[in-house]
Amino acid sequence: MKSTRHTRSLLDELIQVSRRFGADPDFVLAGGGNTSVKDGNLLLVKASGASLAAIDASGFVRMDQDKLASLFSAQFSKNEQTRESEVLRHLMAARLPGEEQKRPSVETLLHALLPKKFVVHTHPALVNGLTCGRNGQAIATRLFGARVLWVPYTNPGYTLAARVQKLLAECKRAPDILLMENHGLIVSANTADEVEALSQNVLRLLRRQVRKEADLTAGKYNPELVAHMAPVVRMAVMDQTPGIVRFEANRAFSAFVRKARSFAPLLRPFTPDHMVYCQATPCFVPAKATLIGQEDAVKASVRLYREKHGMAPKVVAIQKLGVFAIGQDAASADIALSLFRDAARVAIYAANFGGPKPMTPRQVKFIAAWEVERYRRKVSLGNQTGARLTGKIAIVTGGAQGFGLGIASALLREGAHVILADRNLAQAEQSATALEQRYGRGRVKAVAVDVGDDTSVRNMVLKSVITFGGMDLLVSNAGILKAGPLDTLTPADFDLVTRVNYTGFYLCTRHVAEIMKIQHRTRPGYWMDIVQINSKSGLAGSKANFAYAGGKFGGIGLTQSFALELVDFHIKVNAICPGNLLDGPLWSDPVNGLFVQYLKAGKVPGARTVADVRRFYEAKVPMHRGCHVEDVTRALLYAVEQQYETGQAIPVTGGQNMLN
DSSP, X not given: OOOHHHHHHHHHHHHHHHHHHHTOTTTOSTTOOEEEEEETTEEEEEBTTOOGGGOOGGGEEEEEHHHHHHGGGSOOOSSHHHHHHHHHHHHHHTBOTTOTTOOBOTTHHHHHHSOSSEEEEEOOHHHHHHHTBTTHHXXXXXXHGGGEEEEOOOOTTHHHHHHHHHHHHHOSSOOSEEEETTXXXXXXXXXXXXXXXXXXXXXXXXXXXXXXXXXXXXXXXXXXXXXXXXXXXXXXXXXXXXXXXXXXXXXXXXXXXXXXXXXXXXXXXXXXXXXXXXXXXXEEEOOOSSHHHHHHHHHHHHHHHHHHHSSOOSEEEETTTEEEEEESSHHHHHHHHHHHHHHHHHHHHHGGGTSBOOOOHHHHHHHHHOHHHHHHHHHHHOOOOOOTTTTOEEEEETOSSHHHHHHHHHHHHTTOEEEEEESOHHHHHHHHHHHHHHHOTTSEEEEEOOTTOHHHHHHHHHHHHHHHSOXXXXXXXXXXXXXXXXXXXXXXHHHHHHIIIIIHHHHHHHHHHHHHHHHHHHOTTOOEEEEEEOOGGGTSOOTTOHHHHHHHHHHHHHHHHHHHHHGGGTEEEEEEEEOOOTTSHHHXXXXXXXXXXXXXXXXXTTOOSHHHHHHHHHHTSTTOSOOOHHHHHHHHHHHHXXXXXXXXXXXXXXXXXXXX
8 A cells, every 4th residue: 555645645636636527517416426546455435425526535435445356256145136235235344444434435346446546437418418329339439449348238336347347358458438328437547637638538529429409598487387386396296394396497398398298208217316316207297278277287197106106206397387396405406406407418418329218117126226326315315404394485574684584594493495585685685695604505595575565575475486386484574663753753654664564464475375375275284374573562552653553553453364364274374572672773773773763752751862762671571681583483483383373463572561
């Protein structure tokens, strides 16, 4: 074995080339592919589940090459599935001490077979157009000659490694490039630069053969129809918890979903990777003339899919509309969509190489049952957090800052995906970026809204549903306060406060409830929630603050009325009435905060400073402090989880307001 310094140098080189390939969508999707380097008897190979784009030293497993070589002379079961389990145990035993927590790539034996130092295994759509083409082998022989070894489709793992070992023994010279039918590309060389050059050269030669490219530019679709059907798909495929649905209608997809016959090339997977993320086959739903008819068609198609395959689909294509991909979160839904997009590219590229040739039913059956692929599917799903709102989709109006931002953060912490809806879109986008860095990519979306404008609210809901696929929780938090006595508060200010605080709650409920009713029709037992962030001013009058208090009193009336109207659709409607958030911007802003407004309005007798106003309000609370965001979020989570409460106004006031 070479020196530690030499090994580290090779590892650094391997990390850099792995990241370059991992960041290039022409070669790698969803973190797939694997890489390795040899140093004497040491093999450093990518660990299963590690992503090439962000890999570091911890993402590689150190393996003993002598132990790996011994596997080819060992005796294993004749049953293929049993044999693969036995091989896995031997593979694990070939790890060096200290590597026990890592699982080596499924293709480790292939890497060990090739004599060159660096090995890179990728799955370019262009290459797989060739390896999944009916004339792929003949064209590969013509283009590359003896430089390339064509490997007929073989079930992956030990069986594939053993076949490659036999094919290599028959070669007059060791090939630098392996083209694996219905699988991908393996390139080996003694330097990382050579590996890159060889891989790029394969793509350059194949591009010269391509006459038909995949057009992935955005196609036209009806956003209202998508926003109607996405919740149906989401509820139809739901198992234990709801998920996230992503939609796409690029021009390639639009051509495939035109009719059942044009979609046929995508009904079987081209490679094992497509199975891991998209399952063995998508669900195709025929087009219907009416919305209710289309809802019924989705439900019927998914039901038949479950009966046939024993599980829900991860991809649902609706004729003449587009493709919906489903995941437990936005990241996994995006991966499923990207892999199905890749399958479409492979199908189109394969048309240049004799037409598409997907995996056979027998090959699909093996992959579906193979323990290694079950492990990969588990890894691809990520960690189930067991959070209280896993898979839930929420809108928080007024979510860009302050109270709304604190509520959104709490919902994300509990597993929800959140729309930050705010009039200040720039601030909402900035907040969404910060929250994603904390809680995960794709979990937050900023959307502009003026809650007092019907068209604006409708567009907010439309964008929200197209983003995540449905709606489970509306937190109607947006509010405005302008204090003043009768003789100074203008009618314009009164109308503004009422439009935002009262009418805004009505408009948001109206449009969100429409989506929730669609979900109810598809899954009648599923409960959803609408929660207004009201105020203690909705429970008791407020001197020189009548516009705000009147709107909040009205909000409780709306809450009770909406609760009665929507309960039959399994929509609970409650209000939370917080005490004064004295540390929040509504109160503490030095220019427009309530402390300043109340001081100017003379609302607190004898107060000469902002500090006097603050002490006055703290003294009103038996717990002697203002309300905190976490006080409200606890009540919010209670309202969502409690299935036997609707129409309630829950005080969170430190004892300042007590219900009779």
